[in-house]
Amino acid sequence: MDSIFGLQGGDFVIVACDGSIAHSILKIKETEDKILKLDDHKIFGISGEGADRNSFGELVHKNHSLIRYKTGAYMNLKETAHFVRSMYAQAIRSRDGPHQCNGLLGGVDSDGTPSLYWLDYLGSLQKITRGAQGYANYFLLGLLDNQYKPNLTKEEGIEIIKKCIKELQTRFLIAQNKFIVKIVTKQGIEAFTL
Amino acid sequence: MSGIFEYNGGSIVGMKGKNCIAMACDRRFGQQMSTITTNYQKVFKIQDNILLALSGLNTDIHTFYALMEKEINLYNLKENRKMKPTTFANLVASALYERRFGPFFVTPIVAGLENGKPILATYDSIGCKSDLDDFQVGGTGGNYIYGACEAFFKPDMNPEELEEVIGQSLVSGCDRDALSGWGGVVYVLTEQKLTVKILKTKQT
Numbered sequence: 001m002d003s004i005f006g007l008q009g010g011d012f013v014i015v016a017c018d019g020s021i022a023h024s025i026l027k028i029k030e031t032e033d034k035i036l037k038l039d040d041h042k043i044f045g046i047s048g049e050g051a052d053r054n055s056f057g058e059l060v061h062k063n064h065s066l067i068r069y070k071t072g073a074y075m076n077l078k079e080t081a082h083f084v085r086s087m088y089a090q091a092i093r094s095r096d097g098p099h100q101c102n103g104l105l106g107g108v109d110s111d112g113t114p115s116l117y118w119l120d121y122l123g124s125l126q127k128i129t130r131g132a133q134g135y136a137n138y139f140l141l142g143l144l145d146n147q148y149k150p151n152l153t154k155e156e157g158i159e160i161i162k163k164c165i166k167e168l169q170t171r172f173l174i175a176q177n178k179f180i181v182k183i184v185t186k187q188g189i190e191a192f193t194l
Numbered sequence: 195m196s197g198i199f200e201y202n203g204g205s206i207v208g209m210k211g212k213n214c215i216a217m218a219c220d221r222r223f224g225q226q227m228s229t230i231t232t233n234y235q236k237v238f239k240i241q242d243n244i245l246l247a248l249s250g251l252n253t254d255i256h257t258f259y260a261l262m263e264k265e266i267n268l269y270n271l272k273e274n275r276k277m278k279p280t281t282f283a284n285l286v287a288s289a290l291y292e293r294r295f296g297p298f299f300v301t302p303i304v305a306g307l308e309n310g311k312p313i314l315a316t317y318d319s320i321g322c323k324s325d326l327d328d329f330q331v332g333g334t335g336g337n338y339i340y341g342a343c344e345a346f347f348k349p350d351m352n353p354e355e356l357e358e359v360i361g362q363s364l365v366s367g368c369d370r371d372a373l374s375g376w377g378g379v380v381y382v383l384t385e386q387k388l389t390v391k392i393l394k395t396k397q398t
Contacts, residue, residue, distance in 0.1 A: 089257050093296055118230060123253030124202065126223055126231045137228055 001174050002034060002047035005132035005140050005164055006104045008116040010151035012185045013106035015045040015116075016161050018168070018176040019193070030178045037189060038064050041107045042080060043182050047133045048101025048121070056099040060084055076109045081117040081125060089123030098122060102133045112186045139171055140164050154183065165194055198299050199250050199319075201226060203373030205335030206236055206247040207343065207364055208303040210312040210328045211356035214384040215305040217245045218364040220335070220395065221377040223252060232376035239388065240266055243307045244279050245381055246286070249333030250300035250319070258298050261289060279306025283315040283323060290321030301332040310385055331367075335374035339367030353389075357382045361393050369396045 001022065006015040017034040020027055035045040036057045044060060046053045064083070068074060075083065084105060092098040098121050106116040118126045118133070130144040131137075147160045158181075165179050182191045206219045223234035237247045238259050246262060248255040265285060269277050277285075283304045290298060297319045306313045315323050316330035324330070329347055331339045342363040351359060361380050368375040378393040 085253075085256060089253050092253065120225070120253075122251065123256065124223075125252070125256055126234060128231055131230065137225075137230075141228070 002134050003132065003136035003168055003172070003176060004034065004045040004047040004102075004104050004134065005136050005144070005161075006045065006106055006116050006130070007144065007148065007152070007157050007160060008106065008114050008129045009154065009157045011108070011112055011114060012154050012157060012183055013043075013108060013114045013116050014157050014161055014181060014183045015043050015104050015106045016165070016179050016181040016194075017045050017047070019178040019180050020174075020176055021050060022174075031180070031193070033180050035180060035182045035191075036061060037182075038080065038107075039068075039074070040188055041109070041184055041186075042077065043106055043184055043189060044084070045104045045106075045133075046101050047103070052100040056087075056101050060087065063087070074110070077105070077107045077115040077117070080107075081105050081115075081119070081127070084119055085123050085125040088119065088121060092122055104131065104133060107184050108186055114184070135172065135174075136168065139167055143167055154185065157183070162194065199301070200334050200373060202250070202252045203334050203371075204234070204236055204249045205331070205333035205339060205364070205368055205371060205374040206249045206303055207331045207339050207360060207367070208247060208305045208314050208316070208329065209343070209347065209356060209360045210305075210314050212350040212352055213307070213310045213312065214353045214356060214382060215245070215307060215312045215314060216353075216356045216360040216380060216382045217247050217303065217305050218360045218378055218380045219247055219249070220333075220364065220368045220374040221379060222373070222375055224373065227372075229376065235379075237379065237381050240282065241276055241306075243383070244277070244282050245305045245383060247303040247305070247332070248300045250298075254298040254300045258289075258300050258302070262286065265289070279304070279308045279313040282306065283313060283325065286315070287317055287321040287323040290317055290319065294320055303330050303332055305383070307383060307385060333374060335367045335371030338370045339363050342366040353382050353384050357389070357391065361391070365393060365395050
């Protein structure tokens with residue numbers, strides 16, 4: 001039921017998520033942050049059951065940091081995306097089974113190039129310019145395809161995200177009031193609630 | 195999961211010509227009926243004279259390609275020479291059979307040029323190699339492409355004709371298959387060069 005969606009612009013990446021945690025018919029929380037900060041220039045929005053989301057998120061974050069400490073080098077976006085993919089891919093044929101969560105990994109490299117990657121629980125990986133996970137796919141892909149153009153500015157990107165949120169609030173059966181939006185630029189990560 | 199091979203969709207085709215080979219693939223990556231992206235690469239250059247096309251489950255395409263890259267890089271480092279296409283074709287078969295009881299959900303096609311002679315091999319997901327025919331197909335649109343290939347193909351075509359024929363076969367096949375399409379990419383390998391061309395198919 002989580003909605004995670006994102007957009008890559010000329011020099012930034014936006015990932016947005018809904019803030020709700022639900023148990024059956026009860027909404028427990030509306031302000032849950034499902035977008036994990038991997039480091040100052042990378043964010044990973046994860047959709048899935050709470051436990052899987054948290055545990056896989058921690059696993060990715062800590063292993064990502066471990067590689068940095070071991071090798072002394074920061075991984076760029078492409079390396080990180082392939083690394084997260086390999087964690088998913090190793091799990092699918094393991095004793096405990098796949099990590100039951102999907103994700104959108106976005107960020108900006110040190111040279112200023114933004115990228116956004118779509119990852120699913122099996123270990124599928126695709127570099128995308130706009131996309132969504134979960135039910136949001138059905139509502140937002142058309143809208144994102146229509147509104148997207150190359151080299152968007154940050155303001156235009158935020159406008160598109162606002163339109164996406166409005167669309168979900170109008171048409172999606174599950175009422176999602178608050179959305180957490182994170183933008184990565186060369187300067188760092190900005191977060192706000194919409 | 196009804197049809198794990200049909201989950202992500204995609205089609206590939208390989209053809210032999212006179213001292214050249216061609217591979218073509220569509221560009222769609224989807225999740226059952228939903229299309230995620232339309233620029234998904236399914237043909238990989240393993241070595242200057244070997245191409246590997248993979249169709250099937252996206253995650254296993256990534257994993258299997260990485261495995262084959264690793265094998266060929268280690269081979270180059272250990273033996274200090276390039277791998278022959280026939281050797282690579284055998285390697286793919288044994289790598290697939292190693293996972294006999296937990297297979298990779300991919301159907302590969304290997305194409306290469308060994309001393310100018312074209313090599314083409316296709317496999318099922320557990321490594322049964324078939325290298326007897328002049329053209330091979332794989333993926334969800336495979337059966338549609340077979341028909342088009344059978345009609346257009348003739349032996350010993352030159353690179354230009356081969357590019358035309360394989361392109362047309364791919365486009366005809368993918369236009370009929372719901373899970374393949376959104377463009378096609380054709381690779382033609384001769385002794386001198388590898389040319390890559392992007393084609394338009396029906397945009398659905």
